[in-house]
Amino acid sequence: MARAQLKITRRQLLKSGAAVGVAGAIGSSGLRGAPAHAATDDGAWYRQGQIRTTYNVCDICPWHCGVLVHSVDGVVHKVDGNPKDPKAQGRLCARGQGGPSFMYDPDRLRSPMVRTGPRGSGEFEEVTWEYALDLVAQELGKIKERSGPEALAVFGHTGGDGWFADHFAQAWGTPNAAKSSSSLCLSPREEAATLTFGWPVGGHEPVDWDGLECVALIGSHIGEDARNTVMQGFAGLHRRGGTIIAVDPRFSSAATKADHWLPIKPGTDTALLLAWIHVLVTEGLYDADYVEQWTTGFDELAAHVEDKTPEWAAAITDLPADQIRETARSMAAHAPRSVIMPGRHVTWYGNDTQRMRAVFLVNSLLGAYGREGGFYFNRAPYIGDYALPPYAVEGSAGGCAAEPAEDDDPLGDLPLGPSGKARADGVQEAFLRGPTAMQELIEPMISGDPYRIEGLLVYGVNLLHTVPNPARTLEALKALDLVVAVDVLPQEHIAWADIVLPEATYLERYEDLYTIAHKTPYIALREPAVEPMYDTKPGWWISKELGERVGLESHYPWEDIEEYLDERLRSVGANLDDLRDADGIIVQDGRPYLDDFDGSSPFDTPSGKIELYSQLLADTGHDPLPEYEPTDEPPDGYFRLLYGRHPAHTFARTQNTPGLHRVYPENELWLNAGAAAELGVSDGDRVMLENQDGATDGPIKVKATQRIRRDAVFMVHGFGQASEGLSRAHGQGASDTKLQTRYQLDPISGGAGMRVNFVRISTEA
């Protein structure tokens, strides 16, 4: 039945030419079949029947903007930013506009499948949900009985990961659950923030954009990193004539708008940051009253940076000392309405927690925390949980607030990732509480050291494009006894799964409530706009059905998701209908500024202050103040491999989305024009890349440009996809991940620094 309905659905779509998405943000010219002037077209979708508007949270990227979804007769035609949503503010980025196109991608997974050929062959048989879930439960049961619950690893990311990497994993009893948004993205930042302020930055970086006067970006390539409200805030600052400082080895989109571009030598940012602190301290440009009242360790910091002069940093960073001085003064002139963006993807060189600490120290000297136009304090909204029995394992897989296990935790000597390491080191305090590092779980799947991980449940993680050294991940996929994948698309790793469970996309399903820490904390609704297409099911349903089959029914006591959501909403005096009546968003009051605390401290560190000097780091054998540590130089003939975002794509998720593929079908290799000339390579040539360990990928088109330093190349992440099931993305461009055979482990957070790989260029393409 679902299939028949699909055919009708798609024919209607083709006829109306809508639902392809990016039109709203980037103009409709590129969208064949889209009505040029819909307002005068009687065939326009919004004249075809009753428009139904539902509430959702965009899942095309982890920024999670609130969305109004407009559908007619069971077909989604358009998504708009929810004006009431603090992150959307009535708008969506180009990728978010592409949501319907993502949903109507004809290459989607359609039915549960069981592998029939060898792993990797991609040969599957379609089966019923009943059969697939029974089989998963049976195989999971075998693993638990043979080797215990911890022999299962659960990987998660994207909207519904909480049902798997948090709820299911904890109820099941494995500590080996991990999210890619942690150790491959922001765990060093959250670790550094927890050490310095006592709490993590949180999913929505609390820059008080409206009153901001000066921003410094370390990496953070806003504009290419296309988070909707971040771009809105940045554009507003630019419009107001605010000061923009872009520190980037590449002349990024943000750098084109900047007053100061600092084309830094990659990997040397900590030296720049220490020199900025030197200038602020020695020239008396810091906020002395703020430092006195709200920080500890200033004297140690001042002594530490005494010799970290701009001249010292200039020799390391390749930046003029005068520019370092001038930019520090410029930041100070606007303080406290002056911040360094906290950054998001910060797993760069393996010393990333220390670099992030240095960022936070500059911001603290500027007096920016809890000040209007600096950083506000973001609070999570108040809402109750659904009452449940205690978990077998406490501590979520991701997010920011995972607590370390107790001393006497029977799982305390388990491996893996920072929490494991923290336990081994006997560290039980506020720091090193980062959740398990995903990349560190690959090895025990292969080597069995310290014990063997036998099964993997992977939800919404593009395994072979997300985790560095995919060749090693393939070894793991061969060695595992059980691989279960929950996804929406036939991504590369799907061919390696034993059982594939196809999820309905975010536009077709309910989700747990979004409870967002913000200046105005809020609760947001995801509800289905239309029935799930094909034979797909929502993640909440899959998790519950699986849980009930493996004896965890007490952890899934709700009848269905609506009952679950109503129960949670009851704690704030509301129900689902009320939430809909409130346009899908319930906003609460925050306490954004220091003044809101009546003199008490908002900082949750042992001293109750911002810890410029970290006693905790000292006690555990780490540098209590950030030190600059050099990273390896590119060998002769090699370039450092840098990567980042494109505004029309998210990670390795949207390359196959028809409306977004059309905008940017393949990635390019940014190569310095001078270096290109020396190599005899021209703009537009297709080249192959080989890294320091002999891994190759390509061909990729060269973009010869003055906009990047000579010692590095840059490419957009997420391309070079090998899955033939992705009819548009297949074979387009090159994969940064395949060229990342190495990573540098951050000893404090467990983050995987990925910018430690080098490539050379071969013209044999």
Ligand SMILES: Nc1nc2c(c(=O)[nH]1)N[C@H]1C(S)=C(S)[C@@H](COP(=O)(O)OP(=O)(O)OC[C@H]3O[C@@H](n4cnc5c(=O)[nH]c(N)nc54)[C@H](O)[C@@H]3O)O[C@H]1N2
């Ligand atoms: N369009 C789009 N936007 C996204 C996403 C997406 O997939 N697509 N994903 C979202 C997510 S989850 C994340 S984590 C963020 C990531 O986005 P960001 O947090 O902005 O990522 P960064 O790695 O900080 O920024 C990449 C920039 O760092 C520069 N860079 C490389 N090496 C160095 C160095 O050594 N020093 C300095 N100063 N700069 C360097 C690169 O040239 C590039 O311009 O983007 C978010 N926004």
Ligand SMILES: Nc1nc2c(c(=O)[nH]1)N[C@H]1C(S)=C(S)[C@@H](COP(=O)(O)OP(=O)(O)OC[C@H]3O[C@@H](n4cnc5c(=O)[nH]c(N)nc54)[C@H](O)[C@@H]3O)O[C@H]1N2
């Ligand atoms: N080489 C390299 N590695 C990186 C990065 C990089 O820039 N370069 N960036 C890092 C960063 S910052 C992050 S946050 C992570 C991101 O890591 P991931 O979240 O793993 O990145 P994606 O490529 O978006 O993979 C999402 C997967 O979820 C699937 N999916 C999409 N929607 C749904 C859904 O509704 N349900 C289910 N079940 N599945 C869905 C997609 O098909 C895809 O397989 O990657 C990190 N790894």
Ligand code: SF4
């Ligand atoms: S920034 Fe764009 S892709 Fe990300 S959630 Fe918002 S609209 Fe969706």
Ligand SMILES: [Mo]
């Ligand atoms: Mo990320």
